[in-house]
């Protein structure tokens with residue numbers, strides 16, 4: 345998207361503006377403004393020309409400009425109806441030197457999870473990859489993944505889904521029989537998929553995050569944070585153990601859902617000290633017995649804390665162990 349188009353969109357967000365005023369404000373010709381208005385109309389916006397100027401009276405349901413309209417974050421959206429993987433496209437953009445772009449697709453045909461696992465991504469979901477170039481060491485990258493999990497959880501809760509985070513970055517909805525040590529009363533909802541054989545125990549998976557980086561020892565060159573949220577999709581079209589917003593609550597306006605998610609993520613990017621406290625607040629893992637498969641072996645015990653930059657502290661029979669990466673399973677209380 346051109347800077348002019350974004351500036352026109354931003355100017356139209358909360359006011360009626362005349363073409364000449366807009367041209368002057370943006371330092372472009374009236375013809376250039378008119379061209380952008382026509383482009384927005386072609387994308388499905390209804391832009392009325394009133395005596396006072398242009399007024400947006402209808403925003404398309406989904407798409408790049410639709411998400412950017414009213415978005416309070418410094419991000420451009422590149423939208424595709426269909427894509428192999430938004431992370432792959434984001435990696436291309438990152439390699440070209442881009443930053444603060446989000447690749448968004450309605451459907452992915454080659455979605456990826458961690459460790460080359462498949463990610464099912466039918467039409468109706470939210471498949472999003474953010475390109476960032478933070479001046480941080482690679483060791484701090486997990487903080488961005490945690491921030492994405494917090495942002496996703498907040499957006500899901502606003503959509504009426506009691507989402508929680510399983511370490512490190514699965515966003516899930518606990519099953520009634522998964523309430524563990526703390527007997528959380530929000531756990532009665534058991535809609536969505538039939539989950540008698542949940543593969544990653546701990547609840548029904550609503551969203552997953554895949555973070556990829558390129559960098560040197562002391563500096564990240566680029567970071568791609570891929571977020572997949574099962575939004576307006578039938579749980580039946582997802583793998584066993586998955587759920588969707590549609591399965592737990594009502595369908596969401598994806599345009600607004602993506603805005604909330606991206607805005608929350610950028611707010612946390614700008615306030616990194618807020619990430620861990622927020623993550624702890626939404627955690628389904630802390631206080632639970634867990635079994636973590638790490639590259640160095642299995643760690644089992646009670647999850648007692650998450651510490652910078654996103655490591656899990658597990659109280660085991662042999663004392664506290666800090667785990668930096670691995671697959672985590674929630675165990676039923678002994």
Ligand code: BT5
Pocket residue numbers: 428429430431432452454455456457458459461462463464465470471472473543549550551552553554570571572573574582583585586587
């Ligand atoms: C993840 O991997 O949870 C990270 C998923 C990231 C997906 C996003 S979508 C936008 C961006 N573009 C991409 O290509 N990827 C990112 P992992 O923890 O490895 O979980 C993968 C496992 O979850 C699979 O092996 C399945 O068991 C399960 N799974 C696959 N699709 C699912 C879905 N839609 N919902 C819930 N679980 C799913």
